[in-house]
Amino acid sequence: xxxxxxxxxxxxxxxxxxxxxxxxxxxxxxxxxxxxxxxxxxxxxxxxxxxxxxxxxxxxxxxxxxxxxxxxxxxxxxxxxxxxxxxxxxxxxxxxxxxxxxxxxxxxxxxxxxxxxxxxxxxxxxxxxxxxxxxxxxxxxxxxxxxxxxxxxxxxxxxxxxxxxxxxxxxxxxxxxxxxxxxxxxxxx
Amino acid sequence: xxxxxxxxxxxxxxxxxxxxxxxxxxxxxxxxxxxxxxxxxxxxxxxxxxxxxxxxxxxxxxxxxxxxxxxxxxxxxxxxxxxxxxxxxxxxxxxxxxxxxxxxxxxxxxxxxxxxxxxxxxxxxxxxxxxxxxxxxxxxxxxxxxxxxxxxxxxxxxxxxxxxxxxxxxxxxxxxxxxxxxxxxxxxxxxxxxxxxxxxxxxxxxxxxxxxxxxxxxxxxxxxxxxxxxxxxxxxxxxxxxxxxxxxxxxxxxxxxxxxxxxxxxxxxxxxxxxxxxxxxxxxxxxxxxxxxxxxxxxxxxxxxxxxxxx
Numbered sequence: 001x002x003x004x005x006x007x008x009x010x011x012x013x014x015x016x017x018x019x020x021x022x023x024x025x026x027x028x029x030x031x032x033x034x035x036x037x038x039x040x041x042x043x044x045x046x047x048x049x050x051x052x053x054x055x056x057x058x059x060x061x062x063x064x065x066x067x068x069x070x071x072x073x074x075x076x077x078x079x080x081x082x083x084x085x086x087x088x089x090x091x092x093x094x095x096x097x098x099x100x101x102x103x104x105x106x107x108x109x110x111x112x113x114x115x116x117x118x119x120x121x122x123x124x125x126x127x128x129x130x131x132x133x134x135x136x137x138x139x140x141x142x143x144x145x146x147x148x149x150x151x152x153x154x155x156x157x158x159x160x161x162x163x164x165x166x167x168x169x170x171x172x173x174x175x176x177x178x179x180x181x182x183x184x185x186x187x188x189x
Numbered sequence: 190x191x192x193x194x195x196x197x198x199x200x201x202x203x204x205x206x207x208x209x210x211x212x213x214x215x216x217x218x219x220x221x222x223x224x225x226x227x228x229x230x231x232x233x234x235x236x237x238x239x240x241x242x243x244x245x246x247x248x249x250x251x252x253x254x255x256x257x258x259x260x261x262x263x264x265x266x267x268x269x270x271x272x273x274x275x276x277x278x279x280x281x282x283x284x285x286x287x288x289x290x291x292x293x294x295x296x297x298x299x300x301x302x303x304x305x306x307x308x309x310x311x312x313x314x315x316x317x318x319x320x321x322x323x324x325x326x327x328x329x330x331x332x333x334x335x336x337x338x339x340x341x342x343x344x345x346x347x348x349x350x351x352x353x354x355x356x357x358x359x360x361x362x363x364x365x366x367x368x369x370x371x372x373x374x375x376x377x378x379x380x381x382x383x384x385x386x387x388x389x390x391x392x393x394x395x396x397x398x399x400x401x402x403x404x405x406x407x408x409x410x411x412x413x414x415x416x417x418x419x420x421x422x423x424x425x426x427x428x429x430x431x432x433x434x435x436x437x438x439x440x441x442x443x444x445x446x447x448x449x450x451x452x453x454x455x456x457x458x459x460x461x462x463x464x465x466x467x468x469x470x471x472x473x474x475x476x477x478x479x480x481x482x483x484x485x486x487x488x489x490x491x492x493x494x495x496x497x498x499x500x
Contacts, residue, residue, distance in 0.1 A: 032315055033259070039308065056354070059297045066304035067337060070311055074330050130293045130354060160481065 011051055018044030029088040035073035039065055053123045056130040199289045203275045210278075210425030211418055213455065215240035217462040225466035247414035255407050259316040266313035267415035273309060274422035277302040281429045282357045284439045284446035295356035296348055299430055300341055303386055306423065307333040310388065310395055313416065314404030325403025328473050329395035332385055335480035340382040342488035343375050346495040347434045356430075360438035367437035371498070374491040376435040378484060383427035383461060385476075387420060390465030394473045428457040 021040040028034050042065040049058030092098065123129065137145045194202060219239050280295040282288035292298055307330065314326025348354055350371065351362035359368075369376045385392040396403040405416050432438060432453035439446025 030259075032311075033262075036262075036308070036312070055292060056294050056297065059294050059301055063297060063301040063304050066301065066308055067334065070307050070330055071334065073311070074327065128293055 007051055011048060014044040014047045014051070017041075018048070026092055028091060031076040031089070031091070032073045034091055035069045035076065038072075039069040042069075053127075053129050054133075056133055193291070194289050199279065202289050203279050206278055207271075207275060207422045207425065210429075210454075210458075211421040212240060214421040214424055214458060214462055215243070217459055218465065221459075221463045221466045244414060247410060247417075250410035250413075252410040252412055253407055255317045255319050258318045258407075262312045262316035263412070266309050266316065267412070267419045269312065270306065270309040270416070270419035271422055273302040273305050274419060274426045277423075277426035277430060280356050281426070281433050282360055282438060283450045285361070286357070287447070288357060291355060291357045293353070293355050296344060296354040296359065299356070300344060302426075303340060304337060306386055309419075310404060314395065317407040319407050321400045321402065321406040322404045325395040325397075325400050325406070328400075329388065329404065331473060331477050332388075332392070332394055335477045336382045336385045339378055339480060339484040339488045340386070342485070342492050343378040343382065344434060346372050346375055346488075346492045349492070349495045349499055356433055360433050360440070363437040364440055367440070368435045369437075372435075372491055372495050374487055374494075376431065378488055378491065379431055379435060380457070380461060381484070383424075383431060384464055387423040387427055387461075389420070389424055389461060391468040391470050392476070393465070393470065394476070397470060399470075424461060425454075425458065428461060429454045431457045 018041045021037045021044065024037045025034050025041065028037060043062050046058045046062035046065070049055075049061060052058075193199070216236055219236050223236070277299050279289040280292065280298050282291060288295075290298075310329040310333070311326045314322040314324075314329065316322075347359050347368050350368070351358040353359065353362075381392075384390055388395050394403075396405050400406065402408075405413055408416055429450070432450060436453040436457070437449075438453070439450050441449035441452075444452075
């Protein structure tokens, strides 16, 4: 088999895999399963980026999604009354709005996909896309890159400050607990 | 384009490397246990045969079932962990121009494999629908999320002198000076993270004895065998990457490159596997605090110093 045929077959496999797992996100009955199906869907998209010779972007997408989906699963389970996340539960809400939003965004993206004038020059195999991306980010786009970097750093520091161990009712490593109700006040005449 | 092995040869090479690595981990673990305990038979034959005996016992042991588990997830977790170890191993070069795969983003591929270990361990603890494995899974979530940033920063510093994300270039750049000398903070951070990621010894918090086995509490027979094999393979992948990224990989006098690579990997394996018998297990709460408050700043210092030396 020649190389482009292999790439084509892989593309259709990853594309179909992404669509099917993306569909399964809404058909499953558990938050953890939904998060992991979504992760599988993103891995397919990352693999397609790799096939498009955007190797760095594809691998970094997969790298980032692993952490993000785990955080999402943990946070979702944390805020629900279903600590294990294995009990069956209904994963879809607001049916009519969701259907309408889905149809509108599908139509919009289809219009863009069919009418936009995408560049179609294949990249020369000798080009190191990762190095090119680095020069692009740190050359002409330096200001944007720096601004985004500082914004992200501020967000990280803020998130760590918010999630630090000094909670409202004591430090987290001692088991932060709400104090009991003050009984004396209630009993006083 | 950078070098890749043919698919068939690549699978064979990685499989052989993993089999040898897992066996070596088991032998080191047995030897360290005997030395640290000072009891039991200490003849060489027993040390070499014990791993095979353990495999035979686990392979014939009856598997366990829990009530309403997520069976696909439970079956997938050890396979995923083993596959990640294979992915990590594939990008580690053993000699100049000799690697299973040498993508220009080899460093990122390895980091991605390490990040996905979180998914494998969480899935492994969550799927059995049982209390202790679930607690283990959440513990590993906390542990691994805290480890990711120090790991990435420590690894990233090694890419600076090479001015490349390809592991081959990272090793090539250590011809005159190994990264362990250039970045003395890097290797200790990397080893700490490596032990944590492969949840071994002092950082075996998700599968620890205090959780009656944690995520593998409900595993028996082939389930446990597959999990233990994958865990040891992960340790081997981390040790070999540590040898390549910090100890100069194939560089060394007299011996050929692959021999140096094997010796350095063995040295790191002895340090990491031995930690199980020499260092007490830490508690998860102080460990997570230490990761965010100590190791991230240290890794940042490491990367700033490495960057300043290059300017």
